[in-house]
Amino acid sequence: MAGTGTLLLNGSSVQSIGGTTTTTFNNITVTNNANPLSVQVQSNQNIRGILTLSSNTIFDADGSSGTSVFTLLSSDDEPAVVDAAIAALPSGAQVTGNVTVQRYMSIEGGSNSPAFDNGRIYRYISSPVAAPAVSQVQVFNPITGGFTGSSTCTGCNTNPSMFSYNETVTTDTNGSGTPDLNDGYEFFPVSSNTETLATGRGYAMFVWGNVPPVSTAGNATWAVRNQINAGTIDFVASAGVSFTAGNGLANDGWNLVGNPYPSTIDWDAASGWTKTGLDNTVYMKDNGAIAGTYATYVGGVGGTNGGSRYIPIGQAFWVKATSAPTFQATEAVKAPGSTTTFFRTSPPPDLMRVTLRNGPKRDEIIIYFDEEATEGFDGNLDAYKLNNDIFNLFTVTSTGDKLAINGLPMLECSKSLNLSITDVSVGAYQLDFTEFESFVTPVNIFLRDKKLGESVDIKTNPTYEFEVTAEESSYKDRFELTIVNTTLDPTLVVSSTTNGTSCKEGAVVISAEGAPVGGSYRWYENETGGLAIAGQTANEFVTPILEKSKTYYVSAVSPAGCEGARVPVMAEVVNYDEVVLTDLGNGTLSSSYESNNQWYKDGVLIPGATAQEYTPVESGVYKVEVSFGSCTTSAERTVAITGMGEDGPMGPVSFYPNPVDEVLTVKLGNKKWLDPVIVDMMGRELGALSMKPVDGGLIGTFNFKGHAPGIYLLKVSDRKGKLITNRIVKK
Structure with a gap:
């Protein structure tokens, strides 16, 4: 029967399980409802699967002599696969007599866990049977302390190694500076190893992983024997669950309880739980391969660091009362064969997980949106952050509560949260973002690194690597996460x-x-x-x-x-080149641009002067400005122009009459001048004067007959390039 089958006991009279050798059964199902007894175990037997009883069946686990040993085996840390269990007992069904229930625990700690050495770590346990003595556990793992019956072993000491927890302690007993969850531990047992484990209470037990009998067994499996815990379990009555105010809501009401049944239990079971005055969260401390991290699970939402809705046989866990609690469980919460590996069959919508990693060390948080959530702490939807022995990642509410699981109101537009990081050592870290595919509403998710001044699109870059240095700014308040609803609001318009x-x-x-x-x-x-x-x-x-x-x-x-x-x-x-202003040598100035020119004299715009070239007729500062939309470039040049009135010469060059009707006479004061020329305002030459010597100078005439009235220029230059320009008015 040690295969994968099921032994079906469906007779109409008492049936016995016996033999001269111990048999390991896979599953046993009993439908025999013979009265007053259905099945008796008459010799030592084991089961590695599920014992299932139908209504009104009675299973006598230790036989008529009361000496048979019926053992629920446990052979791995994966309870879904290798934990024997007793399924939910329906109406009238009973398991009578003593049952031995194992809880396999691997030896953990060691080189991968610097906080502990040689497999010595604390594990958190509870009893699946009623009131077993501490001495039963001592068979498998030494329990030391100042009580009668303390274990003695090579490599052990006499320090207390097992503790219960007292929620009513409100002082800082461990000297941490803050009264909190870590202050309520009390030595257990107090006086003798005959003291018993209370139903539904959790205990912290130090595992001496490097000394016999643990080291010789190769694991830290322990077992207890007595009548199983069954029916309704009242954690207030049996385990002392309570609420004591004194240190603020986040630090009050912590209770270390445990799975009371010989079966995995389901925190999200559809029926069977009564939880009033109690948050909807399970917390478990894992001191295994990575020292001291808290696994957290919020009912109906999900878990961090391996936290699950399923709680294995013999596992202790933390719950938090918020007022005088009512906390009960019935057989309906059992989930034999259920896994603790997965959080749920499918993740809830609008949820994302953030993981902070440093080598093999990791810490997780969950951020999600729910129509019942608020911005503050919600006992049914949020989970407090309990400090790990390694680094910590969490978010903070507006009232200062540190959260490992943060439920927020449904996303309307956008939400920004700071990702708080504490207790980090110098080194390389990374933030991993997962499960954001669960968002029903289309969103963008951005991580802002305040230290580097950069933002990252998490949906396309779900891993962000960074360095922690000795500078506080390398981790504290460094990261901000923003989740944006990408559904556009048509009422928001850039006008x-x-x-x-x-x-x-x-x-x-x-x-x-x-x-x-x-x-x-x-x-x-x-x-x-x-x-x-x-x-x-x-x-x-x-x-x-x-x-x-x-x-x-x-x-x-x-x-x-x-x-x-x-x-x-x-x-x-x-983009453009600066304008270049060139004197063409004939008194005309030229812009390097063919178009968009405007000429100025002494800062005053010259109307109509927009050609590439311009010939000044008066002395002054001439500027050309070239426009490119609202941009301009300009250049200027000073021009000196001399002339004479009708009354006589005003320099080496004289001319008359001016204005002129027909003949203009030009006199040059010396013979060094070249023949003058007459040009119009477009720079076109009308003709040159033929000069004759007179009185040490030169004289000549130009006939304007046939030329239109207007302004003309008389240009006179010498052999050295000196140019004098004079304005002539033709009547």
Whole structure:
């Protein structure tokens, strides 16, 4: 019968299980309801599967002599696979007599757990049978202390190695500086190893993993024997579960309880639990391969660090009372054969898990959204953060509560949370983000690294590596997680935008209008997807230095964080060469640009002077300005122009009459001048004067007959390139 089958006992009279050798059964099912006894175990027998009784059946586990040993075997830390169990007892069903129930525990600790050495760690246990003596456990693991019957062994000491927990302690007994969960431990047993383990109470037991009998057995399996715990278990009456106020709600009401049944139990069982004045969370301390982390499970939500709805046989766990509690369980909470490996068949919606890793060490938190959750602590939906012996990762509520599991109100627009990290050593770490696929509402998830000033899209980069140094800023308040509902709000509209321009390379100022009162803006480099530009929430955005034009996008954001559609805004960069002003040598100035010119004299715009060239007719400072939209470039030159009135010469060059009807006479004060020329205002030459010597100088005439009235220029230059330009008015 040691295979995978089931022994069915369905007779109509008493049936016996016996023999000269011990048989290990897989499953046993009893439907025999003979009265007053259905089945008797008449010799030592084992079961490694599930004992199932139908209504009104009675299973006598130690036989008519009361000496048979019926053992529920446990051979691994995976209770779903290798823990024998007694299924829920229906109406009238009983298991009578003494039953031996094993709890396998591997030797843990050692080199992978620096806080402990040689497999010596604390494990947290409870009894699946009624009132077994401490001496029963001592057979398998030494229990030491100042009580009669303390274990003696090579490598042991006399320090207390087993503890119960007293919730009513409200003082800082361990000297940590804060009265908290760690202050209620009390020596157990107090006076003798005949003292018994209370039903439903949890105990902390030190495992001497490197000394016999644990070391010789190769594991820390222990067993207890007595009548099984069955029916309704009242944890207040049997295990002393209580609530004592004194140190603030987060530190009060902690009770170390345990699975009372010879079966895995289900914290989320559809019926069987009464939990009033009690949070909906299970906490378990794991001192195994990675020293001292708390596994946490919130009913109906999920667990961190391996926390599960399923609690194995012999496992102690923490619950937290918030007022005078009523805490009971019935047979209906049993879940024989159920696994503690998985949190649930499918994850709840709108949930994500964050894991902080350093080598093999890890700590997890859960963040999720629920329509019944609030921003504060909710006893049915949230879990407090209990400090690990390694580093700690948690979120903090607005009232300062540190949470390992944080349920938040349904996501409307966006939610930002700080990821708090404490108790880290220098080294390489990473944050892993998982299970965000569960979100029903389309979301974007961003991690902001405040130290480096960068943001990461978690959905495309779910692992973020970082270094912790001796600087506090390398971990404290460094990370902010933002979850954004990407469903656009059509009522949020950017009503207007203002493009900006930089003349040549530079920063550009662009702006938008339309966000509601109390709202803000998000600026993007992409029309869709991507992160908003960090720190830019005002209506005006100053771009970084740009070498060329670039389109940005802006959206309006409500005070609650809802976002409207993105609209484009242009940051224009106008690149151009500076204008060059050239004197063509004939009194005409020329711009290096063919178009977009405007000429000025002494800072005053010259109407109509927009050609590439311009010939000054008066002395002054001449400037050409070239426009490229709102950008301009300019250059200027000082021009000296001499002339004479009708009354006589005003220098080496004289001319008359001016204004002139037909013949203009020109006199040059010396013979070094070249023949003068007459040009129109377009720079076209009308002719040169033929000069004749006179009185040490030169004289000549020019006939304006046939030329239109207007302004003309007389240009005189010498052999050295000196040029004098004079304005002539033709009547």
